[in-house]
Amino acid sequence: MPKYLTLTDYALITNSAPIKRQTHGWRAKCLQRLVRLDMPVPLTIALSFGVVREIATGAQMNLRHLLGHFPEGQLLSVRPSAELPQWGGPAAVLNIGMNDAMHEKLSASHGEDVATALYLRFVQSFAQHVARLDPDMFDVDVPTRAALDAALRAYEDEMEDPFPQSVAQQLADVLRSMARAWEGTSARLLRQAKGAPVDAGLGLVVQAMAGGMGVGYGTTDECGVGMIRFIDTTTGAPQVMGRFRPDRERQDDEVLFLTKDARGPSLEERSPDAFAQLLEYGANARKRLREEMEIEFTLEDGKLWILDAVTVPRSSRAAVRVVVDLANDGVILRDEALSRIAPKALGELLHRQVDTKARPTVLGRGIAASPGAAVGRLVFTSAAAQASAARDEPCILARRETTPEDIRGMHAASAVLTERGGMTSHAAVIGRGLGVPCVVGASQITIDARRKILRSNGHTLAEGDLITIDGTNGLALAGEVALLEPALDDRFTTLLDWADARRDIGIRANADTPADARIAREFRAQGIGLCRTEHMFFEEDRLTLMREMIFADTSEDRRDALDRLLPMQRADFIDLFEIMQGQPVCIRLFDPPLHEFLPHSREGMRFLADALDKPLSEITRRAEALAEFNPMLGMRGVRLGITIPEIYEMQARAIFEATIEVTRRGAPIVPEIMIPLVSAMREVELVKSRIDACAAQVRGRAGVDFDYKLGVMVETPRAALRADDIAQHAAFLSFGTNDLTQMTYGLSRDDAGRFMSDYVQQGVFAEDPFHTLDEDGVGELLRLGAARGRKSRDDLTLSICGEHGGSPEAIRFCRDLGFDYVSCSPFRVPVARLAAAQLVI
Ligand code: PEP
Numbered sequence: 001m002p003k004y005l006t007l008t009d010y011a012l013i014t015n016s017a018p019i020k021r022q023t024h025g026w027r028a029k030c031l032q033r034l035v036r037l038d039m040p041v042p043l044t045i046a047l048s049f050g051v052v053r054e055i056a057t058g059a060q061m062n063l064r065h066l067l068g069h070f071p072e073g074q075l076l077s078v079r080p081s082a083e084l085p086q087w088g089g090p091a092a093v094l095n096i097g098m099n100d101a102m103h104e105k106l107s108a109s110h111g112e113d114v115a116t117a118l119y120l121r122f123v124q125s126f127a128q129h130v131a132r133l134d135p136d137m138f139d140v141d142v143p144t145r146a147a148l149d150a151a152l153r154a155y156e157d158e159m160e161d162p163f164p165q166s167v168a169q170q171l172a173d174v175l176r177s178m179a180r181a182w183e184g185t186s187a188r189l190l191r192q193a194k195g196a197p198v199d200a201g202l203g204l205v206v207q208a209m210a211g212g213m214g215v216g217y218g219t220t221d222e223c224g225v226g227m228i229r230f231i232d233t234t235t236g237a238p239q240v241m242g243r244f245r246p247d248r249e250r251q252d253d254e255v256l257f258l259t260k261d262a263r264g265p266s267l268e269e270r271s272p273d274a275f276a277q278l279l280e281y282g283a284n285a286r287k288r289l290r291e292e293m294e295i296e297f298t299l300e301d302g303k304l305w306i307l308d309a310v311t312v313p314r315s316s317r318a319a320v321r322v323v324v325d326l327a328n329d330g331v332i333l334r335d336e337a338l339s340r341i342a343p344k345a346l347g348e349l350l351h352r353q354v355d356t357k358a359r360p361t362v363l364g365r366g367i368a369a370s371p372g373a374a375v376g377r378l379v380f381t382s383a384a385a386q387a388s389a390a391r392d393e394p395c396i397l398a399r400r401e402t403t404p405e406d407i408r409g410m411h412a413a414s415a416v417l418t419e420r421g422g423m424t425s426h427a428a429v430i431g432r433g434l435g436v437p438c439v440v441g442a443s444q445i446t447i448d449a450r451r452k453i454l455r456s457n458g459h460t461l462a463e464g465d466l467i468t469i470d471g472t473n474g475l476a477l478a479g480e481v482a483l484l485e486p487a488l489d490d491r492f493t494t495l496l497d498w499a500d501a502r503r504d505i506g507i508r509a510n511a512d513t514p515a516d517a518r519i520a521r522e523f524r525a526q527g528i529g530l531c532r533t534e535h536m537f538f539e540e541d542r543l544t545l546m547r548e549m550i551f552a553d554t555s556e557d558r559r560d561a562l563d564r565l566l567p568m569q570r571a572d573f574i575d576l577f578e579i580m581q582g583q584p585v586c587i588r589l590f591d592p593p594l595h596e597f598l599p600h601s602r603e604g605m606r607f608l609a610d611a612l613d614k615p616l617s618e619i620t621r622r623a624e625a626l627a628e629f630n631p632m633l634g635m636r637g638v639r640l641g642i643t644i645p646e647i648y649e650m651q652a653r654a655i656f657e658a659t660i661e662v663t664r665r666g667a668p669i670v671p672e673i674m675i676p677l678v679s680a681m682r683e684v685e686l687v688k689s690r691i692d693a694c695a696a697q698v699r700g701r702a703g704v705d706f707d708y709k710l711g712v713m714v715e716t717p718r719a720a721l722r723a724d725d726i727a728q729h730a731a732f733l734s735f736g737t738n739d740l741t742q743m744t745y746g747l748s749r750d751d752a753g754r755f756m757s758d759y760v761q762q763g764v765f766a767e768d769p770f771h772t773l774d775e776d777g778v779g780e781l782l783r784l785g786a787a788r789g790r791k792s793r794d795d796l797t798l799s800i801c802g803e804h805g806g807s808p809e810a811i812r813f814c815r816d817l818g819f820d821y822v823s824c825s826p827f828r829v830p831v832a833r834l835a836a837a838q839l840v841i
């Protein structure tokens, strides 16, 4: 039995009604403020989150009481009112109350064209948003009486019921469909990506459509509907923008400029008083509502009505400028400016763009649906995208079109390309929502997901091929195209300076190359928290030396190969130290299994046999001997360091000699050396004594003194559990939550993508633990490790350097545990700086 809901639990918006953002949403609160600012707002009623939740569950509604506030024949609108505007909500529905009788009445007072246009528009929006019918069926070029009749008939055919004539019925249907749309999966995931909690509520606002007949049609030429805003939505710079559409009955589809403009008539000239009043309302709203507002208004025979004021939708760049300007103008405090920007939104400002100097091959053109550019390997399914993300390998998701099931794949992809769709297609909306560069409707491109092939312009690309997506210009480009790093303006710098002044946890960057280090510095990271040195060995000339070292028959031969690698490593470290200008640099000693450095194909083996002048059979035999069943749990990290000590010794020497060199050049540094994959104290003791000996040797040879710190990466559960004795030999512990997550769950990070979406969908895991730190399990090890480590050594430095380090949630968690810093990829540094400041405010 459906519940029967007599809708008396609503709030009429007046000066004194008890409207709160937390119960009725931001829009209801905002409209009340407009009322308080003495703006001419039509009668408005707000429904609370609780009431809307009941409506969504299917409660029958008695709306007589509510409708009693509005005069007979009043057209109504319903708009969403979530707690924060960025959490979105279903599309507004206007002109509720249009029916045959109203059509007749309006035809008499305003003419049949007006009445027909209004009725038709209502039927179209009701069919699309409420009855969920295909909008194409209701698409017409000219709103004629015949088109209206056809639309009413189409509705009746599809629904097997005539178009509802009762206002109460129409309103009930609208309220129910909006309440339910809020509960949909896409809506939920999108708002959660913007920081909304799982149980975020939706309020709804029912409003009379302005005064009188309320439709923006009158008898003089000072009639129409418009919208005005006072900033440029891309840059945030002050500028009057918007539109005004005069009464269509007489000015067919004309749109006026707002301010005087050589190109045509403007509202400023036609209705100077109303225009001046709008400017005044805007300035007042900015000061009193402490926001840049976009005001929706109606002009009826010169009388201005304010229908709604929403915070101006804006790019992230504009958002930053607006809050900094508001704070600089004394309208808001700096802390409020900081708390108003969602840290993840800063990511959008940091997007790369295709280098204007590049001359790439265009595979296809589409709609520029979400800005930024990305290079990655082509994948055709969301599962492949997730698997790729789990391997930290950037990928581009190509789909004919996306559906709600693709959201997680889009999350995992660096960019998205679709063959179909427009600016408001699923891929476009979600891409923008997630800040992922996206090109949609690239119709010259054929995407064959079954055969994993993309064809275009005479090119055929297969899964795994490199492709570049330019979401700013709507292009799919062949291969890896050079990208430009983002240019950051002074408002961005100012905001982050304010953040730095507030936060109390350090932010470092994970940087392996000089290019990474430069970005880290530009984003004002306070040093490098993780330099993965193995990335330095994958370059072509070094790879052969590495392989020589691996295949060395004697310790002497091995040392010989390492001696030739030494100057290269030393040069790498000199570069990094110089770029970081005395800031701490934490270098992780060699970590991966040696097998990763060997060729995998027979062809490659043969090539190597030639290069090393050894028989092919020996190469394959040695390669087989090095292969492991489970290499990520095998001979890697400190285990290599113990069994083949020459590698760590070479690295330590390179670090120390680089230290002496940059100190000599005038930028002294105290390097930090970190041992990976530790699980026992004795491992640390052994490596430490060898590195200390190496330091003594370098000091002795150079006749120069230097300092360094030795620390341990906590990546195995045992290292966390034994943190107390490990800390006796370590100046710092850095939690590598990638491996720690893998080992805590017993879940391979390279294979998790295969079933992660099933697991999350079925609620086995609340989130992918490789993306969102598992506070209950892995977090418990962090808690234990931190406490045990600090107990045995109170000057122990604590940090996190896994991929989680850049996420606001993980930063909160680590700060609560008293960590000294977090380290994340360079592009997440600004996000982390802001998130850390918000924890203090
Ligand atoms: C980790 O395991 O968390 C880590 C930072 O190391 P890597 O990702 O290189 O294994």
Ligand code: MG
Pocket (backbone or CB within 6 Å): 715, 736, 738, 739
């Ligand atoms: Mg690791």
